[in-house]
Amino acid sequence: MLSHIPDCIELVDYIDDGEQARHYLFRLLNLAHSKNKNHPHHWQQVQPGQFFMLNVPSIGEAPFTFTEPPNERGEFKAFIRQMGQVTSTLFSMQRGAILGARGPFGRGWPLDKIVNHNTLIIAGGCGLAPLVTLIDKLTNNSPDKPTDKLANKAKNKQQLILVYGARNKAAQMLTPERARWQKQIKIFNTLDATDEYTSTNANTRANTSDNTRANNSNELRATTVQGSPLMILPTALSTFTRPPTTALLCGPELMMSSAATYLTEHGMTSDAIFLALERRMHCALGLCGHCYIKHQYVCKSGPTFSWQALQQLKAD
Amino acid sequence: MKIYLLDDLQHLQAHLAQDYQFHQVVTNNNGQYHWQQLASDETQPLVHDKPQSSAKGFFFAEQESLLVFNGEYFQETLPTPKPFVLFGVQSCDLTAIHYQDKFFKDDRYYQARRQQCLLVGLDCINPCEHGFCPTVNAGPGVREEHADIVLHPLGHKWLVIEQTSKAAEALQALALIETHWHYLTQRDLTLHQCEQKFPDDKYITDGIKKLNSGTITDEFWQTLAIQCRGCSGCTTLCPTCSCYGTRAIKQDNNAFSQQRFWDSCLYEGFQREASFNNPSAEAGTRVERFWQHKFADEFFTEFSRHSCVGCGRCEQTCPGVIGVHSVMKRITKEGGQENGPEVTHA
Ligand SMILES: Cc1cc2nc3c(=O)[nH]c(=O)nc-3n(C[C@H](O)[C@H](O)[C@H](O)COP(=O)(O)OP(=O)(O)OC[C@H]3O[C@@H](n4cnc5c(N)ncnc54)[C@H](O)[C@@H]3O)c2cc1C
Numbered sequence: 041m042l043s044h045i046p047d048c049i050e051l052v053d054y055i056d057d058g059e060q061a062r063h064y065l066f067r068l069l070n071l072a073h074s075k076n077k078n079h080p081h082h083w084q085q086v087q088p089g090q091f092f093m094l095n096v097p098s099i100g101e102a103p104f105t106f107t108e109p110p111n112e113r114g115e116f117k118a119f120i121r122q123m124g125q126v127t128s129t130l131f132s133m134q135r136g137a138i139l140g141a142r143g144p145f146g147r148g149w150p151l152d153k154i155v156n157h158n159t160l161i162i163a164g165g166c167g168l169a170p171l172v173t174l175i176d177k178l179t180n181n182s183p184d185k186p187t188d189k190l191a192n193k194a195k196n197k198q199q200l201i202l203v204y205g206a207r208n209k210a211a212q213m214l215t216p217e218r219a220r221w222q223k224q225i226k227i228f229n230t231l232d233a234t235d236e237y238t239s240t241n242a243n244t245r246a247n248t249s250d251n252t253r254a255n256n257s258n259e260l261r262a263t264t265v266q267g268s269p270l271m272i273l274p275t276a277l278s279t280f281t282r283p284p285t286t287a288l289l290c291g292p293e294l295m296m297s298s299a300a301t302y303l304t305e306h307g308m309t310s311d312a313i314f315l316a317l318e319r320r321m322h323c324a325l326g327l328c329g330h331c332y333i334k335h336q337y338v339c340k341s342g343p344t345f346s347w348q349a350l351q352q353l354k355a356d
Numbered sequence: 357m358k359i360y361l362l363d364d365l366q367h368l369q370a371h372l373a374q375d376y377q378f379h380q381v382v383t384n385n386n387g388q389y390h391w392q393q394l395a396s397d398e399t400q401p402l403v404h405d406k407p408q409s410s411a412k413g414f415f416f417a418e419q420e421s422l423l424v425f426n427g428e429y430f431q432e433t434l435p436t437p438k439p440f441v442l443f444g445v446q447s448c449d450l451t452a453i454h455y456q457d458k459f460f461k462d463d464r465y466y467q468a469r470r471q472q473c474l475l476v477g478l479d480c481i482n483p484c485e486h487g488f489c490p491t492v493n494a495g496p497g498v499r500e501e502h503a504d505i506v507l508h509p510l511g512h513k514w515l516v517i518e519q520t521s522k523a524a525e526a527l528q529a530l531a532l533i534e535t536h537w538h539y540l541t542q543r544d545l546t547l548h549q550c551e552q553k554f555p556d557d558k559y560i561t562d563g564i565k566k567l568n569s570g571t572i573t574d575e576f577w578q579t580l581a582i583q584c585r586g587c588s589g590c591t592t593l594c595p596t597c598s599c600y601g602t603r604a605i606k607q608d609n610n611a612f613s614q615q616r617f618w619d620s621c622l623y624e625g626f627q628r629e630a631s632f633n634n635p636s637a638e639a640g641t642r643v644e645r646f647w648q649h650k651f652a653d654e655f656f657t658e659f660s661r662h663s664c665v666g667c668g669r670c671e672q673t674c675p676g677v678i679g680v681h682s683v684m685k686r687i688t689k690e691g692g693q694e695n696g697p698e699v700t701h702a
C-alpha cells in the first residue's frame with residue numbers, strides 16, 4: 041500500500057459552504073476487490089482524523105481529511121477550502137470529472153481515550169474538518185449508524201463540548217454539521233471580528249454561558265461570543281458536569297499551543313491533550329521530507345500528536 | 357566470502373562491461389572527477405579520487421516520472437534499467453547507499469534501480485581532501501555489507517573480495533584463482549595506516565555531542581545561517597539527502613505525468629503551506645534541520661548510524677563556508693556558549 045499511485049475517483053457532487061469552501065462527494069471507481077468481507081479493503085478502514093492525498097492530474101496532489109469515510113459503495117466526503125493550485129483547479133472541475141486518491145494515511149484520533157471520556161474539542165476555522173467524522177461517530181450521526189456500537193456505547197456516558205473559533209461569520213465552516221451536532225452537544229462559537237459580531241449576534245453577546253439565548257431553535261445549544269476560543273475556555277470547562285479527561289485541538293498552531301498550555305495549567309495532563317498538525321505534504325509516505333517536525337514526519341507519526349509527545353519532540 | 361588476486365584490473369573491467377552497463381569515475385578536461393558510462397573497449401584506469409557527485413542519482417533519480425494519467429486511470433511508470441555495475445565506489449558513498457537502501461526500502465522506483473546494480477567497492481588507502489570517514493564509521497575500508505565486490509590495491513596487483521552471491525555470479529566466468537587469507541590481514545593493516553593519516557578532527561566528535569546535548573541556541577543557528585545562500589549545493593551533493601518535491605507535467609494527447617525531483621530543506625519555501633504559514637521560515641531553523649538530520653541521535657536509533665558519512669562534499673561546495681568542518685568547529689567553539697563551558701573529553 042506504500043505507493044505513489046492513486047485509485048481513480050469520480051467527483052460526484054459538491055455544495056458551497058462558507059468562504060471559498062465546499063463539501064465534496066467523491067466515489068472510488070474500482071472497489072471490486074473490496075467485496076470480500078473477510079478482507080476489508082483499506083479504504084473501508086478509515087479512522088477519524090486520518091487523511092487522503094487528492095490527485096488532480098493536471099496539477100498535483102494535496103492532503104485532505106475525510107469528513108465522511110468511504111461507504112460500501114466507495115463514496116466519501118471531504119470539506120475543501122480553495123487555497124492554491126490544486127484546490128483552485130479542483131474548484132473549476134465539473135461533476136463527473138475523474139481524479140485520484142491515495143490513502144488512508146496517518147494516525148487518527150486516539151479513540152480509546154475519547155469514547156466514554158468527557159471530551160473538550162477546540163477547533164479553529166478549517167480545523168474543524170478533521171474532527172467531523174469523530175464528532176459524527178460520538179453523536180451517533182455517522183452514516184454507518186445501525187452497526188455503530190461504538191457510538192451507542194459512548195452516547196450516554198460521556199459529555200462532549202465543542203469550542204469553535206472563526207475570524208468572522210463568513211469564515212465559519214461546516215454549517216450543516218454544526219447544525220446537526222448542536223441538537224446533541226453544547227457548542228460555543230467564537231468570532232474574532234467585532235463588527236461582524238455586533239451586526240449579527242448582538243443579542244447573545246452579553247451572556248457567554250447562556251445556551252438558551254439564541255433565537256433560532258436550531259441553535260438551541262450553541263452560544264456565539266466575540267473573542268478567541270481561549271477566552272471561552274473557562275466557561276466551556278465549567279459547563280462540564282465532571283471535568284473533561286481528554287481534549288482534542290485542531291486549528292492554527294498558535295491557537296492550539298495556547299489552548300494546550302491553558303488546559304495543562306487548569307488540571308489536564310499533557311498526555312490527555314491531542315493536537316492535529318498541518319504540514320506541507322508531497323508524498324504521505326514518510327519519504328519526501330516536507331512534513332518534518334524534528335526527526336518525525338507528520339504524515340506518518342501524525343497528524344495527531346499528544347501535547348506530551350510534541351513537547352518531548354521540541355525538547356529533543 | 358572468497359578472495360582473489362588479480363594482476364590486471366582491465367581484465368575485470370572488460371569482463372563486467374560485457375555483461376553490465378559499466379559506470380566508473382573518470383577525469384574530465386577540467387581535472388574534475390565524475391561518474392561516466394564506458395563501453396567494454398573504452399575502460400580506463402581506476403582513479404582513486406572521490407567523484408564530485410556521489411552515486412545517489414543512480415538509484416534516487418534527480419528527476420523521474422512516478423506515474424502517468426491518461427484521462428481514465430493512473431499508471432505506474434517504474435524504471436526498467438538494464439543490469440549495471442558501479443565500478444570503484446568509495447566506502448563513504450557505499451555507506452550512503454546502504455543508508456538509502458534502508459530509507460527507500462519500500463520505494464519501488466529506488467528499488468527497481470537498486471536491484472539491477474552490482475556494486476564494486478574500492479578501499480581508500482589515502483585520506484581524501486575534507487574526508488573524515490573513520491570518525492563517522494564509514495571508511496576508509498569498504499564495510500562488509502556495503503558492496504558485492506571489494507577492490508583493494510596491493511601495489512601493482514589487486515585484491516578482489518567477493519562478498520555476495522550476486523558477485524559470485526558476476527565473476528564466475530573469469531575463473532579467478534582464490535588466494536591466501538593473509539592478504540586480508542595485510543588489507544586491515546593498510547586501512548589502519550590510512551586511518552592514522554587523517555587529520556585530527558576531535559571537533560567533529562565534540563560537535564556531534566554538543567549538537568545532541570540540546571544546548572545549542574536558536575541565535576547560534578541564526579547567526580550561522582546568515583552565510584547560507586539557500587543554493588542547495590550541500591543537499592544536492594550530500595549522498596544521504598533524500599528530500600523531493602512533486603509536480604505534474606503535461607504530455608501529448610492530454611495525458612499528464614507526475615514527476616518527483618530533488619528538493620532542498622534549505623529552500624525558504626520548502627515547508628511553506630498554502631496559507632503562507634511556514635514552520636521553517638527562519639533560515640536558522642532550516643540550517644539546524646540539515647545538521648540535525650546528519651547528526652541527531654534520534655536518526656541514529658532508526659538507522660544504526662548517523663546519516664553523515666564523512667565525505668566532506670558539503671565543505672567543498674558551500675560558498676558560504678558552512679560545510680561540515682566549519683560548522684562543527686563553530687558548534688564546539690560558540691554553539692550554546694551561554695549555557696555552559698565548551699564540551700571537553702574526559
Ligand atoms: C493532514 C492534513 C489534512 C488536511 N485536511 C484539509 C481539509 O480537510 N480541508 C482543507 O481545505 N484543507 C486541508 N488541509 C490543507 C490542504 O492540504 C492545503 O490547503 C492544500 O494542500 C493546498 O493545496 P493547493 O495546491 O491548493 O495550494 P498551493 O499553495 O498551490 O500548494 C502546492 C502544494 O503544496 C502542498 N501544500 C501546500 N499547503 C499545504 C498544507 N497546508 N498542507 C499540506 N500540503 C500543503 C501540497 O502538496 C500542494 O499541492 C489539510 C492538510 C493536512 C496536512
Ligand code: SF4
Binds near residue numbers: 665666
Ligand atoms: S571520505 Fe573516506 S571513504 Fe570517502 S573518499 Fe574520502 S577517504 Fe575515501
Ligand code: SF4
Binds near residue numbers: 664
Ligand atoms: S553532511 Fe557533508 S560530509 Fe556529511 S555526508 Fe553530507 S555532504 Fe558528506
Ligand code: FES
Binds near residue numbers: 320324325327337339
Ligand atoms: S508528506 Fe512526504 S514525508 Fe510526509
